[in-house]
Amino acid sequence: MDDYRQLKKHFHETGYLHRAISLLDWDHETYLPAKGVPFRADQQAFLSRLAHERLTSNRVADLIASCESNSTAMNATQQANIRAWRRDRDRAVKLPTDFVEHFEKTCALGKAAWTEARRTSQFELFASHLEQLVELSRKKADYYGYKEHPYDALMDEYEPGCTNRILTPIFEQLKQSIVSWLPYGIEKTNQIPSNLLESNYPIQDQAKFNTMVARAMGFDFQSGRIDTTTHPFCTDLGPHDVRLTTRYELKDFAVSLYSVLHEAGHGLYEQGFCPEHAGTPMAEAVSLGIHESQSRLWENKVGRAPEFWSEWYGKACQCLPSLKPFSPEEITMAVNRVSPSFIRVEADEVTYDLHIILRFELEKLLISGDLPVKDVPKVWNARFKEMFGIEVPDDTHGCLQDIHWSMGGFGYFPTYTLGNLHSAQLYAAAEKTLGHRIHLLQDGCYTPLLDWLRSNVHQHGRRHEPATLIREATGQDIQASFHGEYLKKRLEAIGV
Amino acid sequence: MDDYRQLKKHFHETGYLHRAISLLDWDHETYLPAKGVPFRADQQAFLSRLAHERLTSNRVADLIASCESNSTAMNATQQANIRAWRRDRDRAVKLPTDFVEHFEKTCALGKAAWTEARRTSQFELFASHLEQLVELSRKKADYYGYKEHPYDALMDEYEPGCTNRILTPIFEQLKQSIVSWLPYGIEKTNQIPSNLLESNYPIQDQAKFNTMVARAMGFDFQSGRIDTTTHPFCTDLGPHDVRLTTRYELKDFAVSLYSVLHEAGHGLYEQGFCPEHAGTPMAEAVSLGIHESQSRLWENKVGRAPEFWSEWYGKACQCLPSLKPFSPEEITMAVNRVSPSFIRVEADEVTYDLHIILRFELEKLLISGDLPVKDVPKVWNARFKEMFGIEVPDDTHGCLQDIHWSMGGFGYFPTYTLGNLHSAQLYAAAEKTLGHRIHLLQDGCYTPLLDWLRSNVHQHGRRHEPATLIREATGQDIQASFHGEYLKKRLEAIGV
Numbered sequence: 001m002d003d004y005r006q007l008k009k010h011f012h013e014t015g016y017l018h019r020a021i022s023l024l025d026w027d028h029e030t031y032l033p034a035k036g037v038p039f040r041a042d043q044q045a046f047l048s049r050l051a052h053e054r055l056t057s058n059r060v061a062d063l064i065a066s067c068e069s070n071s072t073a074m075n076a077t078q079q080a081n082i083r084a085w086r087r088d089r090d091r092a093v094k095l096p097t098d099f100v101e102h103f104e105k106t107c108a109l110g111k112a113a114w115t116e117a118r119r120t121s122q123f124e125l126f127a128s129h130l131e132q133l134v135e136l137s138r139k140k141a142d143y144y145g146y147k148e149h150p151y152d153a154l155m156d157e158y159e160p161g162c163t164n165r166i167l168t169p170i171f172e173q174l175k176q177s178i179v180s181w182l183p184y185g186i187e188k189t190n191q192i193p194s195n196l197l198e199s200n201y202p203i204q205d206q207a208k209f210n211t212m213v214a215r216a217m218g219f220d221f222q223s224g225r226i227d228t229t230t231h232p233f234c235t236d237l238g239p240h241d242v243r244l245t246t247r248y249e250l251k252d253f254a255v256s257l258y259s260v261l262h263e264a265g266h267g268l269y270e271q272g273f274c275p276e277h278a279g280t281p282m283a284e285a286v287s288l289g290i291h292e293s294q295s296r297l298w299e300n301k302v303g304r305a306p307e308f309w310s311e312w313y314g315k316a317c318q319c320l321p322s323l324k325p326f327s328p329e330e331i332t333m334a335v336n337r338v339s340p341s342f343i344r345v346e347a348d349e350v351t352y353d354l355h356i357i358l359r360f361e362l363e364k365l366l367i368s369g370d371l372p373v374k375d376v377p378k379v380w381n382a383r384f385k386e387m388f389g390i391e392v393p394d395d396t397h398g399c400l401q402d403i404h405w406s407m408g409g410f411g412y413f414p415t416y417t418l419g420n421l422h423s424a425q426l427y428a429a430a431e432k433t434l435g436h437r438i439h440l441l442q443d444g445c446y447t448p449l450l451d452w453l454r455s456n457v458h459q460h461g462r463r464h465e466p467a468t469l470i471r472e473a474t475g476q477d478i479q480a481s482f483h484g485e486y487l488k489k490r491l492e493a494i495g496v
Numbered sequence: 497m498d499d500y501r502q503l504k505k506h507f508h509e510t511g512y513l514h515r516a517i518s519l520l521d522w523d524h525e526t527y528l529p530a531k532g533v534p535f536r537a538d539q540q541a542f543l544s545r546l547a548h549e550r551l552t553s554n555r556v557a558d559l560i561a562s563c564e565s566n567s568t569a570m571n572a573t574q575q576a577n578i579r580a581w582r583r584d585r586d587r588a589v590k591l592p593t594d595f596v597e598h599f600e601k602t603c604a605l606g607k608a609a610w611t612e613a614r615r616t617s618q619f620e621l622f623a624s625h626l627e628q629l630v631e632l633s634r635k636k637a638d639y640y641g642y643k644e645h646p647y648d649a650l651m652d653e654y655e656p657g658c659t660n661r662i663l664t665p666i667f668e669q670l671k672q673s674i675v676s677w678l679p680y681g682i683e684k685t686n687q688i689p690s691n692l693l694e695s696n697y698p699i700q701d702q703a704k705f706n707t708m709v710a711r712a713m714g715f716d717f718q719s720g721r722i723d724t725t726t727h728p729f730c731t732d733l734g735p736h737d738v739r740l741t742t743r744y745e746l747k748d749f750a751v752s753l754y755s756v757l758h759e760a761g762h763g764l765y766e767q768g769f770c771p772e773h774a775g776t777p778m779a780e781a782v783s784l785g786i787h788e789s790q791s792r793l794w795e796n797k798v799g800r801a802p803e804f805w806s807e808w809y810g811k812a813c814q815c816l817p818s819l820k821p822f823s824p825e826e827i828t829m830a831v832n833r834v835s836p837s838f839i840r841v842e843a844d845e846v847t848y849d850l851h852i853i854l855r856f857e858l859e860k861l862l863i864s865g866d867l868p869v870k871d872v873p874k875v876w877n878a879r880f881k882e883m884f885g886i887e888v889p890d891d892t893h894g895c896l897q898d899i900h901w902s903m904g905g906f907g908y909f910p911t912y913t914l915g916n917l918h919s920a921q922l923y924a925a926a927e928k929t930l931g932h933r934i935h936l937l938q939d940g941c942y943t944p945l946l947d948w949l950r951s952n953v954h955q956h957g958r959r960h961e962p963a964t965l966i967r968e969a970t971g972q973d974i975q976a977s978f979h980g981e982y983l984k985k986r987l988e989a990i991g992v
Contacts (some may be wrong), residue, residue, distance in 0.1 A: 016539040020516050027519060035719040036737030039774075043512040043734070050546075223531040238539070241532030278535075 003066040004078060010060060011085060012279035017051045022235050026243050029229045045104075055092045064089060077282055080463045084281030087160070094143050103140070106132050107408045114406035121396040123377050130405060131373045134366050137410045141367065151367045154411030158288040159418060161465040164364060167414060170421070170480045175357050177484035178350060179387070185338035185350045185491050192496065196334045199322035201253040209253070209319035210246065210260040213312065216441060217298060218450040219244075219264045220271055232259040234266035234295075239278040242270045253320055254335055258299050265298035266291055268450065272458025282461035288412070290457065290466050292419020293426055297453075300349050300420075301427040301486065302446070306332050306493055307439035329496045336494050340388040342397040350487055354387050356417040359402070363410050422470055424483035426457065429474040499562040500574060506556060507581060508775035513547045518731050522739055525725045541600075551588045560585060573778055576959045580777030583656070590639045599632050603904045610902035617892040619873050626901060627869045630862050633906045637863065647863045650907030654784040655914060657961040660860060663910060666917070666976045667853050673980035674850055675883070681834035681846045681987050688992065692830045695818035697749040705749070705815035706742065706756040709808065712937060713794060714946040715740075715760045716767055728755040730762035730791075735774040738766045749816055750831055754795050761794035762787055764946065768954025778957035784908070786953065786962050788915020789922055793949075796845050796916075797923040797982070798942070802828045802989055803935035825992045832990050836884040838893040846983055850883050852913040855898070859906050918966055920979035922953065925970040 024044050032040055054060070067074065067082045074082065095103075110129040117126035141150035144157075149164040156162065207226075215221065224242035232246045244263040249255040269291060273283035285291045302308060309316075309328040316331075317324045323331065338348045344355040362380065365371035371379060380399040381392045392398040404412050430452045431438050437448040456473040463469075470478055520540050528536055550556070563570065563578045570578065591599075606625040613622035637646035640653075645660040652658065703722075711717065720738035728742045740759040745751040765787060769779035781787045798804060805812075805824040812827075813820045819827065834844045840851040858876065861867035867875060876895040877888040888894040900908050926948045927934050933944040952969040959965075966974055 013542055016542040019535075019539060020520060020543060023519060023523060024516060027523070031721060031723075033717065033719050033721055033737055035716070036734050039515075039734035039736060043515060046509055046512040047516060220531070221529065223529050225527060225529055227527075238532050238535035240535060241529055 003063045003070070004074065004082075007060070007063040007067060007085065008081070008280060010054070010063070014051055014054045015279050017047060017054070019237050021047050021051065023237050026235050026237065029231075029233070030227045030245065052092060055089055060085075060089055077277070077463070081280050081282060084284075084462045088281075091144065091157070094145070095140065096143070099136075099139070099143065103136050103408060106136055107406070110406040110408070111403070114400065114403065118396050118400040121394040121400065123395045123400060126400065126406070127373055127376075130376070133405060133408045134373060134410075137408055138367055138369070140408075149364070149368065151364050151411060154367065155414060156411075158412050158415050159466060160287055161467055162287075162289070162414070162418070166467075166478075167360070167418075170478060171357050171360060171414075171417065173480040174353055174417070174421070174483060175387075177480065178354055178487070181484070181487055181491065182338070182340070182350060185487070186340075188491055189333055189337040189494070190339065192330060192333050192337070194337060194339065196330065197254065197323070197326060198251050201250060201320050201322055203248045203250065205319050206248055206253050206256045209316055210257055212315060212319070213257070213303075214244075214260055214264040214267075216445055217261070217264050217268060217302075218271075218445050218447070219267050223271055224267055226260065226263075232263050234263040234270070236270040239273070239275060239283065240271075242267045253323070258303060258335070261303040262295040262299040265295035268298070268453070269294040269458055272454050273461055274459050277461060280461075282463060284462050286460070286462045286464070286469060287418075287466040288415035289418030289422055290469060292415055293422030294453065294457065296419045297423040297427055301423060302439065302449070304332070304335050304349065304490070305439060308332075311439065311441065327496070329494070332494050333496050336490065338491075340390055342384075342390070342392060343401055350491075351388065353417045353420055353483075356413050358383055358387060359413040360417070362399075363413065367410060418466075418478075421478060421480060421483050422466075424486040425470060425474050425476070425479060426453070427486065428482050429456070499559045499566070500570065500578075503556070503559040503563060503581065504577070504776060506550065506559070510547055510550045511775050513543060513550070515733050517543050517547065519733050522731050522733065525727075525729070526723045526741065548588060551585055556581075556585055573773070573959070577776050577778060580780075580958045584777075587640065587653070590641070591636065592639070595632075595635070595639065599636070599904060602628050602632055603902070606902045606904070607899070610896070610899065614892050614896040617890040617896065619891045619896060622896065622902070623869055626872070629901060629904050630869060630906075633904055634863055634865070636904075645860070645864065647860050647907060650863065651910060652907075654908050654911050655962060656783055657963055658783075658785070658910070658914070662963075662974075663856070663914075666974060667856060667910075667913065669976040670849055670913070670917070670979060671853050671883075673976065674846060674983070677980070677983055677987065678834070678836070678846060681983070682836075684987055685829055685833040685990070686835065688826060688829050688833070690833060690835065692826065693750065693819070693822060694747050697746060697816050697818055699744045699746065701815050702744055702749050702752045705812055706753055708811060708815070709753070709799075710740075710756055710760040710763075712941055713757070713760050713764060713798075714767075714941050714943070715763050719767055720763055722756065722759075728759050730759040730766065732766040735769070735771060735779065736767075738763045749819070754799060754831070757799040758791040758795040761791035764794070764949070765790040765954055768950050769957055770955050773957060776957075778959060780958050782956070782958045782960070782965060783914075783962040784911035785914030785918055786965060788911055789918030790949065790953065792915045793919040793923055797919060798935065798945070800828070800831050800845065800986070801935060804828075807935065807937065823992070825990070828990050829992050832986065834987075836886055838880075838886070838888060839897055846987075847884065849913045849916055849979075852909050854879055854883060855909040856913070858895075859909065863906060914962075914974075917974060917976060917979050918962075920982040921966060921970050921972070921975060922949070923982065924978050925952070 021044055024040060024047070028037070028040055064082060064086055068086070071079055071082065106129070110126070110133050113129045114126050117123060137154060138150055141153035144153035146153040152163040211221070211226065214226070223240040224244065226244045226246060228247060229245040230247060232244070234242065234244050236242045244260065244267050246256045246259045246263065269285060277283040306329070309332045313328040313331070336349065338350045340351050341347055344352070347355055358380070361383070362371060362376065366373070366376075376399050377395050384390070384392050384398065430449060434448050434452060440446070440448055442448060457469065460469060464472065467478065517540055520536060520543070524533070524536055560578060560582050564582070567575055567578065602625070606622070606629050609625045610622050613619060633650060634646055637649035640649035642649040648659040707717070707722065710722070719736040720740065722740045722742060724743060725741040726743060728740070730738065730740050732738045740756065740763050742752045742755045742759065765781060773779040802825070805828045809824040809827070832845065834846045836847050837843055840848070843851055854876070857879070858867060858872065862869070872895050873891050880886070880888050880894065926945060930944050930948060936942070936944055938944060953965065956965055960968065963974065
């Protein structure tokens with residue numbers, strides 16, 4: 001037991017370092033002066049190295065082994081923590097230090113090349129970098145090891161236990177279902193023009209309304225805050241310090257509102273761990289897919305529901321008087337408008353997953369070696385046409401739009417769609433228990449729903465693998481059908 | 497030479513940690529959510545321990561010793577760096593770890609007790625804590641070692657080389673000079689009422705004007721920024737990342753303006769080190785007194801001069817239309833108004849040093865054991881009456897007003913007055929060279945003055961002890977007369 005305590009203390013202290021790195025990062029995005037960037041980058045690298053050294057030390061290996069050999073004396077929570085520490089350490093030592101450094105340098109150069117390639121829409125400026133990144137990612141997969149597909153080793157970093165064999169049929173089913181609903185969705189929601197709500201929404205008024213909604217979701221502003229960045233994100237800087245960011249468009253209140261709903265969904269997960277587990281894996285997010293399920297659930301299942309706008313219409317009009325000319329039904333229709341488009345981050349809820357499935361398919365081909373890098377634009381454009389029915393005008397609006405590949409993040413994209421699938425499945429399970437109370441404010445807060453998420457998702461931290469968590473929370477393995485059903489129902493429910 | 501390079505790298509990397517701690521601190525004061533405080537405190541303590549371990553390691557001792565034994569091969573800059581590293585390490589190892597921990601805990605309890613004591617004006621709530629803090633500070637002085645007075649060992653932490661023997665006659669002379677000028681200052685400046693400028697100055701308008709002035713001083717907003725805190729401060733988070741903070745009073749623009757001038761003075765020092773020395777003592781402030789000389793010089797010698805208000809009057813009125821009813825002469829008079837008062841941080845420039853001298857005298861008596869803690873309020877009140885001519889109403893307005901003792905910061909106060917003395921002496925030397933150009937804007941900036949400070953103060957970092965720096969910059973040892981002369985001239989120059 002003494003070894004367990006030492007291990008816990010060691011990781012608890014390593015957490016101080018990780019959170020300091022997260023603060024350096026948050027500050028980088030929010031308030032860092034321009035010329036401070038190079039020093040900050042070196043500083044982050046140094047602190048990351050310290051944290052890595054602490055994770056990979058022999059002392060940690062010995063302590064973990066000793067706890068494992070004594071596991072019968074441990075309770076379930078302690079055993080789960082040890083499993084998580086084992087996983088983290090093993091993954092960390094599998095990559096040789098030289099390889100990690102080479103990978104990081106390649107990413108840094110890759111990111112710069114990608115930025116320029118995207119700006120000028122010249123894929124060839126990025127091609128040789130992408131080749132190296134693919135090659136290094138295959139090597140990474142070899143270091144990690146895998147049973148069936150090298151892509152599995154890469155996905156496992158973001159979604160433990162997730163494999164190509166599990167995902168491919170589910171994604172295929174989802175694709176069929178979306179494609180079959182797409183024409184109906186377009187026809188129904190295009191009754192209103194795309195710029196219907198375009199008006200003037202002063203930033204501070206938007207912020208006021210967003211804060212009201214986040215508070216009602218249960219986001220604790222004594223343990224968190226909202227700042228402004230170019231790309232919204234959520235980061236936890238401590239057990240009671242969760243930072244959200246958003247961005248504002250003067251003419252379109254929905255940009256900041258739905259990014260706050262999304263990021264506050266992430267934030268509620270971080271604020272929802274059990275305080276007594278602070279500093280251990282029991283108070284850490286289990287995967288990106290589960291994390292994304294929380295953000296998507298609040299952003300879409302709650303925030304774009306007709307119930308949301310009947311609930312919030314009055315307060316929204318008070319904060320944002322430019323909304324008054326529109327009915328709650330019109331607003332609901334506008335924020336659910338379906339329209340195939342080129343850019344993933346601007347996609348509607350129905351077509352969003354098609355963007356992900358396209359990337360998922362191409363990534364697998366790249367990693368298995370079946371798609372030469374030089375053919376990426378051609379294959380991207382052909383498949384895009386097939387799925388979306390529109391012609392990609394240039395690579396900036398095609399295969400160059402996302403930053404992920406330039407950062408070597410193969411295997412990350414599928415977690416976005418996993419987030420949608422999980423959120424639909426969790427939402428359906430919550431609805432079974434809560435009925436209409438799922439959209440109900442109780443003392444001004446979405447207490448019934450939040451309580452359900454707290455006890456079925458948040459409080460478990462990394463106790464189970466994501467697949468187990470979903471099974472225990474919903475009574476079923478992951479299914480594509482929930483998300484398809486949800487999309488169908490939502491499209492049927494809205495109307496002006 | 498290889499040892500020197502290793503040492504430099506080691507301290508350069510330790511700097512990453514120190515700057516991370518400074519960011520944790522800055523964030524604590526600016527944006528940290530309320531419930532995040534306890535975690536942050538533990539996190540700061542942990543990172544401080546890491547930094548301390550890096551400073552006190554045997555490897556560092558060996559490398560320093562090796563460099564010292566090979567000092568003839570080093571250039572002057574390298575030798576100065578080694579001297580500084582030696583000083584820092586020796587001081588750090590002189591205090592046993594147990595003692596440091598005990599000291600910190602006593603401070604934490606002391607600070608809590610002081611907060612309550614000040615709130616309720618009950619000295620007895622703080623007395624036993626203060627006794628322990630005095631006792632521990634005497635012990636600290638013993639650990640550090642000293643030749644003549646234990647207080648010297650404590651002051652040396654903030655102002656290397658400064659002693660009671662040097663300071664006492666200078667402070668005595670200053671006191672005489674202030675006391676003799678005080679009645680004239682009061683009589684002259686009290687021609688206008690204390691609330692003359694009281695009006696409505698919207699925060700964003702104040703911020704706009706302050707930024708304009710800070711920019712003209714030469715503060716680089718690409719390498720720094722200004723935020724809002726309860727107590728203004730300046731911190732450097734990297735070679736190109738200097739953060740100032742200020743606070744705003746809606747009715748009194750001068751509060752934020754002069755705190756920005758003050759903190760930007762500190763900030764210019766931090767931004768003024770040679771980039772090639774980044775990460776070494778050559779790019780660190782030499783002492784608190786020299787740091788304060790820079791803030792005081794800009795705040796008072798520049799910012800309260802009649803020349804300042806003839807220069808800035810037009811722009812100030814544009815930003816802050818409520819200033820229009822007043823002439824530049826009236827504004828100058830108002831911001832130089834002399835009036836004995838109880839609270840140090842609200843004191844005018846003439847009486848400010850009397851506050852410091854009172855604390856300096858009492859601190860020495862406490863540390864030498866000649867003043868029992870229980871007698872502090874009595875002695876404070878009696879001396880205050882003698883120096884200021886007014887009766888202290890309660891301990892909140894007397895010996896309980898400052899936080900420093902509750903943090904065990906004995907020896908800190910004198911650096912405030914050293915800042916005034918140094919700033920007056922530097923200002924006189926700069927004036928000798930620059931004449932009226934000292935207040936001159938060149939291409940919108942105080943370039944002549946800033947250039948003089950850059951080459952005579954900033955760029956030297958910790959090359960010399962503060963006393964040597966002053967001697968080289970001004971041609972003379974520290975003198976009380978410059979500050980006295982400056983106050984006299986200033987009072988004579990203003991008038992409506």
